[in-house]
Amino acid sequence: MTFVCAFFIIFSGGEPMIWHRVKEILIRSGLTLVATIVASIPLLLFLGVEHLTSPEGFWQKLVLYGFGLWILGIIQFILFICWIVALIFIWSIKD
DSSP states (O other): OHHHHHHHHHHTSOOOHHHHHHHHHHHHHHHHHHHHHHHTHHHHHHHHHHHHHOOOSHHHHHHHHHIIIIIIHHHHHHHHHHHHHHHHHHHHOOO
């Protein structure tokens, strides 16, 4: 009897509750991954520029780290706050 009920639930167009929950968690996890990548763009930009330029002298390091740590650090901090707000919004939505 339970096999027949499960058969009708799956193949009659009705969606079992567990698959709905799994799909919901996968979508939210994907959105979390996208938000994390967007929030870490300044860090990735700084690491890429540092790797490509490989500063050697005092003035080169001063300019690179001054720009990287102050300007990109401020942007990274703002994006971190936006990331926290986005995750709260993503994971608190009820269906």
